[in-house]
Amino acid sequence: MTTTDTIKGKINEAEDMARKIWLAGLGAYGKSVEEAQGRYEKLSEEASKMFDELVTKGETLEDDARSKFKSTTNDVENRVSDVRKKLGLDAEPADQRIDELSAKIDALTEAVAKLAANK
Structure with missing residues (x-):
């Protein structure tokens, strides 16, 4: 080679x-x-x-x-x-019942005020 x-x-x-x-x-x-x-x-x-x-x-x-x-x-x-x-708001329309309850509260508030004034 x-x-x-x-x-x-x-x-x-x-x-x-x-x-x-x-x-x-x-x-x-x-x-x-x-x-x-x-x-x-x-x-x-x-x-x-x-x-x-x-x-x-x-x-x-x-x-x-x-x-x-x-x-x-x-x-x-x-x-x-x-x-x-x-x-009691389910028996009659709620707005009417609320108005009635508000009126009762107002009446009771007046009665308590008169009683307090008479003492």
Whole structure:
């Protein structure tokens, strides 16, 4: 083998080694892209799942809040109704009954004032 053949062989070996280094770098890049895509897909699935779970939890909380609000509203309405009955405001129009009660209070106030003046 001649010196030229030896040099050409070394050059070919160097070119082959450079090509392999290039391919290894390209392979590393490809592998990192695949891993990144896999992680992105996994995160995307997890985010979607998490969102669905949060929506379900929100619906449950909303239903509970509506139920409690309705219960509280019914309790308040019942209490108001009881107070109206005790005041006699449910038998006849409320404005008329309030006017009558105001007149009675005014009459009682006058009577108390007269009694206080006579002492």
